[in-house]
Structures are given as C-alpha cells and as structure tokens.
Amino acid sequence: MAKIIGKALPNMPWQDKPAGYTKPVWRYDQNPIIPRDLIPTSNSIFNSAVVPFEGAYAGVFRCDSRALEMDIFAGFSEDGINWTINHDPIVFEPAPGCDPVVTEKVYRYDPRVCLIEDKYVITWCNGYHGPTIGVGYTYDFKTFYQCENAYLPYNRNGVMFPRKIGDNYAMLSRPSDTGHTPFGDIFYSESPDMTYWGKHRFVFGTGTSAGWDSKKVGPGPTPIETDEGWLMIYHGVLNSCNGFVYRFGVSLLDIDKPWIVKERGLFYVFGPEKDYELSGDVPNVCFPCATLTDADTGRIAIYYGAADTVTGLAFTTVDELLSYMRKYPNPNFGK
Ligand code: BMA
Numbered sequence: 001m002a003k004i005i006g007k008a009l010p011n012m013p014w015q016d017k018p019a020g021y022t023k024p025v026w027r028y029d030q031n032p033i034i035p036r037d038l039i040p041t042s043n044s045i046f047n048s049a050v051v052p053f054e055g056a057y058a059g060v061f062r063c064d065s066r067a068l069e070m071d072i073f074a075g076f077s078e079d080g081i082n083w084t085i086n087h088d089p090i091v092f093e094p095a096p097g098c099d100p101v102v103t104e105k106v107y108r109y110d111p112r113v114c115l116i117e118d119k120y121v122i123t124w125c126n127g128y129h130g131p132t133i134g135v136g137y138t139y140d141f142k143t144f145y146q147c148e149n150a151y152l153p154y155n156r157n158g159v160m161f162p163r164k165i166g167d168n169y170a171m172l173s174r175p176s177d178t179g180h181t182p183f184g185d186i187f188y189s190e191s192p193d194m195t196y197w198g199k200h201r202f203v204f205g206t207g208t209s210a211g212w213d214s215k216k217v218g219p220g221p222t223p224i225e226t227d228e229g230w231l232m233i234y235h236g237v238l239n240s241c242n243g244f245v246y247r248f249g250v251s252l253l254d255i256d257k258p259w260i261v262k263e264r265g266l267f268y269v270f271g272p273e274k275d276y277e278l279s280g281d282v283p284n285v286c287f288p289c290a291t292l293t294d295a296d297t298g299r300i301a302i303y304y305g306a307a308d309t310v311t312g313l314a315f316t317t318v319d320e321l322l323s324y325m326r327k328y329p330n331p332n333f334g335k
Contacts, residue, residue, distance in 0.1 A: 002226045012080060013313060039087050045063045045085065048303060050292065051292075060074060070109040071090075072089060074086050074144075116164075130178045132155050133156075147195060154176045174218035184205075210266050214236075232252070232253055234250075281309045288303065300317060
C-alpha cells in the first residue's frame with residue numbers, strides 16, 4: 001500500500017465508495033458543493049483551490065462576475081463542504097522588494113494554493129499582455145502579497161510543489177497561447193527565491209497519449225507526495241467534434257527529479273457524466289484544482305470545476321488511483 005507523506009487530516013470531507021461502484025473516483029452525493037451564485041455578483045464559481053487552515057479550511061475561488069470578469073476571492077469553511085466566500089476579490093500588496101506594478105490587475109483565474117514552509121502560496125493564471133502565471137502568498141487569508149509573475153506570457157496552470165525540490169521551489173505549468181489553446185504539454189521549473197524561474201524541463205505531453213488527453217494536458221492540484229513518488233493528477237483534453245472535453249487522469253513522477261515520469265495511466269479516472277458537468281457555461285468540463293489528503297488513511301478529496309459554472313467534490317484514495325493506473329497503464333507514457 002502506497003503511503004501519503006504528509007499530515008493526518010481526520011476531519012476532512014469524506015464519503016465511502018458506493019457499493020457496487022467500479023470506478024476509481026466517486027462523487028460527493030450532494031454535489032455541486034458551491035452553486036454558481038453563492039456570492040451576489042457571481043455568474044459562476046469553479047476551478048478553485050482549498051487548504052487546511054487553522055483547524056478548518058480556507059480557499060481561493062475563481063468567481064467570474066456577472067460581467068464575466070475573472071477574479072479570485074478568499075473563502076472559508078468549517079467542514080470543507082459548506083463555504084463562505086468573501087464578496088470582494090483578493091487585494092494583493094506588492095511582496096517585500098517587489099515593484100507595485102506586479103499588482104496591476106487585468107484578469108485572474110484558476111488559482112491553486114499550497115502551504116510551503118510558513119506561507120500559503122497562491123498561483124493563478126494572471127493577465128499580463130496575455131495569460132501568464134501569477135504568484136502570491138498569505139499567512140492568514142486576510143493580507144495577501146504578490147510576487148513577480150513566474151514566466152513571460154503565455155502560460156496557464158501554475159502548480160507549486162508543496163516543498164522545495166533540492167534547494168529550490170518547484171512548479172509545474174502549461175505553456176500556452178493567447179486564446180483557447182489548441183496544444184498543451186506539462187513542464188517543470190525551479191526557482192531559488194520564487195522570483196527567478198529556470199531549469200525548465202519537459203515532463204510529458206500529448207504526443208503518445210490516449211484519446212482523452214490527446215489535445216492538451218496540464219497540471220491539476222498540488223502534487224501529492226507518496227513513498228512511491230509524486231502523484232500528479234492532471235487534466236487532459238479531447239478535441240471532439242463538439243469542442244473540448246476536459247477529464248482528469250493520474251501519473252507518478254520521480255520524487256527527487258519530478259520531471260522524470262515513472263508511470264502514467266492510459267484511462268482517465270474522472271470525467272463529465274452528471275448534468276452539472278455536462279451542461280453549463282462551458283459543457284463537458286471537469287477541471288481539478290485542489291485536493292485534501294489524510295496521510296493516515298490515504299484518503300483524497302478532489303475539488304473540481306464543473307462545466308465552468310459550479311464546484312464539485314469527489315473522493316478517492318491513493319491506492320485506488322495507483323492501482324487503476326497500474327491496471328490500465330499507458331505504455332508510451334509521454335516521452
Ligand atoms: C481552460 C481554462 C479553464 C477552463 C477550461 C474549459 O483553457 O480556461 O479555466 O475551465 O479551459 O473551458
């Protein structure tokens with residue numbers, strides 16, 4: 001049995017796998033957990049990230065307004081299921097030593113959050129002459145600091161590792177273009193200070209992948225450290241005759257050199273099946289941005305955006321994911 005390396009989280013949201021259910025990831029039976037209009041100005045709340053915080057939970061939420069402006073908002077929950085989201089978006093101060101220009105806002109979307117040392121580090125898709133990766137942090141989800149963008153445009157899906165790799169901070173991302181990018185591979189980058197990013201490495205792409213992830217792939221939630229490697233849940237996109245379909249699958253990356261892919265699944269583990277995933281502002285999208293994990297039991301709760309409209313919750317375990325990946329391996333896993 002693979003072991004999650006991390007903290008116990010006995011109060012995390014959880015439901016057992018339904019009897020007779022054969023797939024590796026199952027939905028919370030009261031989904032969606034966050035409706036599109038939880039705050040008065042929102043058109044949609046999706047592709048959002050949560051972390052354990054002060055004995056409960058905090059998060060950063062993508063709320064598109066009723067003017068369809070994309071921005072990120074802080075939220076709080078006692079149980080990880082019922083959320084209160086601030087009615088005003090996050091205001092960033094320049095991080096110490098950073099020029100105030102870093103906080104000029106164009107648009108912000110698809111946040112990720114993870115605790116690294118003493119900071120909750122937030123990354124998101126940040127408008128700066130096109131999409132790139134914004135980086136910020138908070139200690140308390142009240143005061144937020146913004147650093148330099150990690151990369152030149154264009155890039156989406158900046159996902160930090162929850163600890164340094166060697167001496168450096170580490171991030172996965174998906175270089176892109178200005179629009180609804182018709183390509184996408186996963187890359188790895190390092191930084192000594194969260195300002196200067198380099199040592200860029202290719203992780204894997206679509207070239208040798210299966211149909212469900214044949215158009216683009218991108219990192220999803222913060223990678224989960226296990227005693228067998230980094231468990232990376234990633235989104236994969238099919239270009240169907242009816243447009244893009246977003247599902248997610250799993251891979252295992254080397255613990256010390258995470259650009260080395262040890263294993264990758266051939267089958268997706270989760271995709272649009274329910275009404276709220278199949279229809280909405282963008283139909284046929286399940287887009288994972290966060291997990292909560294319990295190292296004692298191997299339980300994993302996955303938070304995902306559904307149809308670019310609402311937020312869903314799903315459950316699995318580290319063993320469910322690894323054994324499904326190994327039962328249906330991708331023989332050409334992406335090099
Ligand atoms: C991607 C991003 C996501 C979105 C997805 C499906 O390119 O814009 O925010 O969920 O498309 O529309």
